[in-house]
Amino acid sequence: MSAKRIVPEPQPRGPELDKRKAYILTTVVYEYIATAEPVGSATLTHKYNLGVSSATIRNEMAELEARGYLVQPHTSAGRIPSDTGYRTYVDRLMPPETLTPEENEHVRVEFAKAGRALDEIIEQTTKLLAQLSQNLAVVVAPSRDTQTFRHLQLIWLAERSILMVVVTTAGVAEQHVIEPETSVDPDDLTRYSNALNKRLSGKLLPELDYEAVEAALFDIRPHVQPSVIDGVARGLAATRRPEERRILFGGAHHLLDQPEFRDLKKLRSILDLVEEQRTLYQVILDSIEKGDAPTVRIGGELELDDMSECSLVTIPYRMGDRSMGVLAVLGARRMPYGRMMALVSATAGNLSQHLTDVALP
Amino acid sequence: MSAKRIVPEPQPRGPELDKRKAYILTTVVYEYIATAEPVGSATLTHKYNLGVSSATIRNEMAELEARGYLVQPHTSAGRIPSDTGYRTYVDRLMPPETLTPEENEHVRVEFAKAGRALDEIIEQTTKLLAQLSQNLAVVVAPSRDTQTFRHLQLIWLAERSILMVVVTTAGVAEQHVIEPETSVDPDDLTRYSNALNKRLSGKLLPELDYEAVEAALFDIRPHVQPSVIDGVARGLAATRRPEERRILFGGAHHLLDQPEFRDLKKLRSILDLVEEQRTLYQVILDSIEKGDAPTVRIGGELELDDMSECSLVTIPYRMGDRSMGVLAVLGARRMPYGRMMALVSATAGNLSQHLTDVALP
DNA sequence: GTTAGCAGTCTGCGAAAGTGAGTGCCAAGA
DNA sequence: TCTTGGCACTCACTTTCGCAGACTGCTAAC
CATH class of the missing domain: 3.30.450.40 (GAF domain)
Structure with a gap:
């Protein structure tokens, strides 16, 4: 549940924050998150039990600003957290939260x-x-690349038109149309389907290229026409580019x-x-x-x-x-x-x- | 390509617009669409070839406002079209457009x-x-209700778990899991699939209720267990409520x-x-x-x-x-x-x- | 019916002035 | 050495005011 620090590397500016500075930083972040208004020293002394006067807070805040945890939007405004301030809050100061x-x-x-x-x-x-x-x-x-093949079915649509339905373990069913060069017998389609299911079930989709499909069909029919093998392989392995x-x-x-x-x-x-x-x-x-x-x-x-x-x-x-x-x-x-x-x-x-x-x- | 008038019914306020008023309304709409600024009489005389002075335009615009085609955002501003003004423009004044x-x-x-x-x-x-x-x-x-059934396949997953894949003519493949009360023989699933495909292909999805499925299976097996029929029918006819x-x-x-x-x-x-x-x-x-x-x-x-x-x-x-x-x-x-x-x-x-x-x- | 001219209205902008929140710093106190 | 009250100062924000600009409606003349 703890957050990872990514960028930039923490710059150890001076010693660790002492307890009071840490508390002040915490309250500033907390207050700013709640109100969206820059937080002033008086606000802190009024709302939080700090045990010191606003002047002391001012000194501490000036120090926190010098060390890069806080920034002032303009001279006469309160402080808001910097990236570093938020980062420290998230990594080390924030109380763990859970949902109700x-x-x-x-x-x-x-x-x-x-x-x-x-x-x-x-x-x-x-x-x-x-x-x-x-x-x-x-x-x-x-x-699609992380899904494994579960089942396919080749369905005869028309003379030179085959519908292939592919089901993955993620429960996604998708269909592709294959247009073979020469007509394929409907019964053969069922045999192909069975063979492919038996041999390829459980494999990752991207692994199922032309060779894999050809090999899976080899036992039952050594010379399936390339256009069918190609169509099946395309339908199975067809993957969007990752950025898509x-x-x-x-x-x-x-x-x-x-x-x-x-x-x-x-x-x-x-x-x-x-x-x-x-x-x-x-x-x-x-x-x-x-x-x-x-x-x-x-x-x-x-x-x-x-x-x-x-x-x-x-x-x-x-x-x-x-x-x-x-x-x-x-x-x-x-x-x-x-x-x-x-x-x-x-x-x-x-x-x-x-x-x-x-x-x- | 002409727009339909929906609401409200046109209120014939006085006579039709004469040619000049129509032209002025057209230019006001056109100009306002282009600039997003209220259109004044001077703008019209400068930018469009009206052949009369701005004073005349003012009189005409006052009339158009009285008849409900134009409105003034405030006293000393130009005019913008009212709903009626836009409606008239769209229905009768606007030149037809085509894409390049x-x-x-x-x-x-x-x-x-x-x-x-x-x-x-x-x-x-x-x-x-x-x-x-x-x-x-x-x-x-x-x-989903407008799509017709093209094909389904019942696939044996486990003892009491059947995957049904449905393909519609719109080329949508979706899958449902059916959990029958007692186990079904895998070969039977193939027979069911074939019978259903033969009998129901081309029907609208919402028509495929329990009775339709039962009837389609009756010839090959008069007593298919109700939980399977029900599962198939639900998968086929399952329709979201229209508002979803x-x-x-x-x-x-x-x-x-x-x-x-x-x-x-x-x-x-x-x-x-x-x-x-x-x-x-x-x-x-x-x-x-x-x-x-x-x-x-x-x-x-x-x-x-x-x-x-x-x-x-x-x-x-x-x-x-x-x-x-x-x-x-x-x-x-x-x-x-x-x-x-x-x-x-x-x-x-x-x-x-x-x-x-x-x-x- | 059309037009020039003029008074009137309203918006929007910028300057000026006032308000208030908040800081930094200093000198005194603990 | 740390803390605190006090005070001068800064800067954003708001309000007010006045002015320029854009337009209109109206009137009287053409």
């Missing part, structure tokens, strides 16, 4: 309602995550609630990112590390122009022990990190469990 | 690139329409380019509509009439709160001679209606053609 029992139950129920069709599950997950996070939810759908992997979005309208997106330019840059997909896909994939813990990237750590006001929380999900895709929440840098992490963890956990449950044997 | 040969070619090429999978086609169409219209594109996906029909959106970010959505409230109300789906679905379906012509609903005609600044252009699309769904463009009321209508016509035409081409025999 009701929320956990809600997530559980939503997944219990979900069907078996992969597309539908993924779509519902996106909606759920958007609703819970009140931010932009992003889901990278499973790659499906990405789903949900809850963009929640962004309008955040004061940071009152500024149309910032809203624009985030929506453009959504539109472009490729960049976002790259960033999300870069964020993922081994293991099932959520990863946080804060502001400038995203290394995207115009995204310095945003943060991204990502977590992988799986089917069985195979990684399938990624859930992410993209929102203002001023987001409740603890809650977001608890939330993506719970969602990813339930999603993984559900996918594993509905996987075909 | 390059644009037509672009649309053609995009569809030529599209695959055979229904989901993919619909998704790409949404993107294309958003890109061309530079507005919010909305696509109501085909209902899938709706796709694209190009929401284009709205940010329109000056009318600088105001976050208006942006908000349109995004909320998108989120809610049900209302929008209803409005889009209400808009559709018989025939393949685009339908326009302007501002208040939508009868939606907070949508008085928006217009909707809708058009149905089909596969073969069966209506499948609706394309729509939702944007500011100040939209280039002629172009939008040409655009949805072209897109729907190509989409219908493509769907018809890829339909399974």
